[in-house]
Amino acid sequence: MRVASFNINGIKARLPRLLEWLEETRPSVACLQEIKTQDEGFPASEFEKIGYRAIWHGQKGFNGVAILADGADPVEVQRGLAGEPEDEHSRYIEADVFGVRVACIYLPNGNPQPGPKFDYKLRWMDRLRSRMREIAAEEVPAVVIGDYNVVPNDCDVWSAAAMAPDALMQPASRDAYRRLLHDGWTDALAMHNPQGGIWTFWDYQAGAWQRDHGFRIDHALLSPELADRLAGCGVDKEYRGREKASDHAPVWVALRE
């Protein structure tokens, strides 16, 4: 089976591109971020027409996450993270599907930093870590996949110097990400590509795509029970170059049965 993640930057604007990607690459599970629609605007019937069933957590205007499964119903386990009841951002949804726990995340960007948005990012990462430790304690095969908005290492960005002031690059952001790895989670792309140089995002601005000025911020973290089953992983880079593309490219992990 393959579990994929795609920050689509607006499901309404991206629907033709998204359906095309699903039909061409046919992931078993597809986790989406930045659907940017309220729950009632989610085009579930369009996905059912091509054999995918979904759960989603929307929000007006921005954020929003969804989990799609090929020929199966994702069984929702949780939406949102504990620890901050007043937080109304739709950034987390978790389900059991095909015998795997799948959590789809859209981690706060945190810019500008320093400031309240960066503080929120770090608090959100603490809350995520708490939930991931709970999942790890269940000792189930699990993947926490999505847009982490963290560049883990300097080899994961076209220019560490140019990006240094960004919230995605801050030591506090990177430390919080490393704590997840220290808890026993495996960064699938990093394990298979330790040399770096793999990007999942290219800004719309300043010809970033044409210049290959990208970075790696979409990650798949595997629990020990699932890391043993990792057969391969990759980035569907070509989709970033199509008409009306998202600024992210899809990432995926292939798992042995």
Added chain:
DNA sequence: ATGACTCAATTCTTGAGA
């Protein structure tokens, strides 16, 4: 260079993204 581009919103301008 406080830029560049794109999306959503009862759109003609602003907030958000990264």
